[in-house]
Amino acid sequence: MKRNFLTAVLLSVFILPMFAQNDVLVVFNHKVNFGMRIAKNRRIDTIIIHSSYYNLGGDPYSFSNVLSLYRSYFVNAHYIIDRSGRVYNLVDECNIAFHAGRAVLPDGRSRGINDCSLGIEMISSETDSPTGAQMQSLVKLVKNIQQRHAIKFVLRHSDISPDRKTDPWNFDWTLFLQKLQNQTTTVTLIKK
Numbered sequence: 001m002k003r004n005f006l007t008a009v010l011l012s013v014f015i016l017p018m019f020a021q022n023d024v025l026v027v028f029n030h031k032v033n034f035g036m037r038i039a040k041n042r043r044i045d046t047i048i049i050h051s052s053y054y055n056l057g058g059d060p061y062s063f064s065n066v067l068s069l070y071r072s073y074f075v076n077a078h079y080i081i082d083r084s085g086r087v088y089n090l091v092d093e094c095n096i097a098f099h100a101g102r103a104v105l106p107d108g109r110s111r112g113i114n115d116c117s118l119g120i121e122m123i124s125s126e127t128d129s130p131t132g133a134q135m136q137s138l139v140k141l142v143k144n145i146q147q148r149h150a151i152k153f154v155l156r157h158s159d160i161s162p163d164r165k166t167d168p169w170n171f172d173w174t175l176f177l178q179k180l181q182n183q184t185t186t187v188t189l190i191k192k
């Protein structure tokens, strides 16, 4: 009895918190060589969230379909999150992905937005919202990036290009920011 009690105390005080303090996010490596540029020593201070889908018939949420669109438009993002919440890394963070285009940051910077930012794409459409699993992965990914870079802005594409962009669509921004704030534990990326 006494030993059981001791085990319970040890578990709850020392062992369980060790696991609880660390969230993990699995990221699948899927590097591509279009819509990107190799960079040297760039400083990342902004995260831009987008959404996109395949609009030429067939499965609009297929990862490979969406990727074929990026390839044809010569655009890209560092990360893409599919409907199941699976995260793919398309471009190394140290390199530039062409995701923002003409844009203005809240501090007035309007040049080289791709040079100072990371782009994250959510596979979603104008008629759907991101799934719960996607949101969960996004929160963890943004949190992890914040741990590794001095991030000044986390923004929607529509925040920086309001005259020409409306994505991410049907996205509860307030809820996302709340979830991000509630993610107080550190997030470790497991790369596959």
Ligand SMILES: [Zn+2]
Binding pocket: 049, 050, 051, 099, 157, 165, 167
């Ligand atoms: Zn966008």
